[in-house]
Amino acid sequence: MVCFLLLVTLLVGGCRKTKVHKVGILCGLEYISAIADGFKEIMFELGYIEGENIIYDLRRVDFDMEEYRRILKEFVDNKVDLILTFPTEASMEAKAIAEGTGVPVVFTFSNIEGTGLVKSVREPGGNITGVRYPGPDIAVKRLEILRELVPEVKSILIPYQRDYPIVIHQMEMLAPVAEKAGITLIEAPAANAKELETILAAYEQDGAPPFDAIMFVAEPLTVTPEPFVVLGKFAVKHKIPFGGALMTVGEYSSVFGANADIIGCGQQAALLADKILNGTPAGSIPVISADITLEFNYNAAQEFGIEISPELLRMAQVVIR
Numbered sequence: 001m002v003c004f005l006l007l008v009t010l011l012v013g014g015c016r017k018t019k020v021h022k023v024g025i026l027c028g029l030e031y032i033s034a035i036a037d038g039f040k041e042i043m044f045e046l047g048y049i050e051g052e053n054i055i056y057d058l059r060r061v062d063f064d065m066e067e068y069r070r071i072l073k074e075f076v077d078n079k080v081d082l083i084l085t086f087p088t089e090a091s092m093e094a095k096a097i098a099e100g101t102g103v104p105v106v107f108t109f110s111n112i113e114g115t116g117l118v119k120s121v122r123e124p125g126g127n128i129t130g131v132r133y134p135g136p137d138i139a140v141k142r143l144e145i146l147r148e149l150v151p152e153v154k155s156i157l158i159p160y161q162r163d164y165p166i167v168i169h170q171m172e173m174l175a176p177v178a179e180k181a182g183i184t185l186i187e188a189p190a191a192n193a194k195e196l197e198t199i200l201a202a203y204e205q206d207g208a209p210p211f212d213a214i215m216f217v218a219e220p221l222t223v224t225p226e227p228f229v230v231l232g233k234f235a236v237k238h239k240i241p242f243g244g245a246l247m248t249v250g251e252y253s254s255v256f257g258a259n260a261d262i263i264g265c266g267q268q269a270a271l272l273a274d275k276i277l278n279g280t281p282a283g284s285i286p287v288i289s290a291d292i293t294l295e296f297n298y299n300a301a302q303e304f305g306i307e308i309s310p311e312l313l314r315m316a317q318v319v320i321r
Helices: 002-015 035-045 065-077 088-098 135-149 167-180 193-204 225-238 262-277 298-303 310-315
Strands: 021-027 054-060 082-086 105-110 128-132 155-161 184-190 213-215 256-260 292-297 318-320
Touching: 021 035, 021 065, 035 054, 035 082, 035 105, 035 262, 065 082, 065 088, 082 088, 082 262, 088 105, 088 128, 105 262, 128 262, 135 167, 135 213, 135 256, 135 292, 135 310, 155 167, 155 193, 167 184, 184 193, 193 225, 213 225, 256 262, 292 298, 292 310, 298 318
Parallel strands: 021 054, 021 082, 082 105, 105 128, 155 184, 155 213, 292 318
Antiparallel strands: 256 292
């Protein structure tokens, strides 16, 4: 009788279906789309096999708030087990749309300073946790690198997406550092490439532009192809070095980037997702910070007459030659 009951138990256990997790991934900026690759890579290592015990619904958008909302509502309506979002604006929308639905959110490559994403690093609260983008820290790091590359710099243009919420905290961090170094920061908020082009054209009316370099802070405008090309054309025309995020579009390349490790952000997010899918409440999992990487385009630096010191090259994780 005991043997019979054991056999029945084994047969019933063998008939149980493996739980298939559904994960909605919203990539809100094409520049960082590789985050999804890093996420899937570690999920696979953790035992999540796509098509067997996990299904990914990956959506890629290039900074479109209305599309963010539409996709996130669809994820919630489809009752996904987890939503992964990046960057900041997409994550803020995810928190708002998923609130009260029972769908946990993991953000990555997202600022938490001044965004209301979490209550605290140790206890994010609600049904959300994620990987913090160290935006203010990176902004200062970019300025430090730019000063090493262009020691004579006295005035820097900082273009960015108008009304983008995370910019103000970066500028607040940059202001005292720039002032101490005797550097003037010229802000250039714009809504799109056309508006940015108009702003730059105005700087040409009185001859040479009133700045020695162009630096990106963390925001979407400058890493979206069309505005990036506008900046690239202007920079090449006036021999003004530009950088902050490393990017190449067509014949235009920025000189350097100090940024969160894009692949790493996805990998770190996977560790959090695994905990949530195994029953840990998202809001109880501490937020983790992304690692910072340093990248140089050596050829672009040469075109702008910049010599990258051996010390900086040794510090870099990526050097394009």
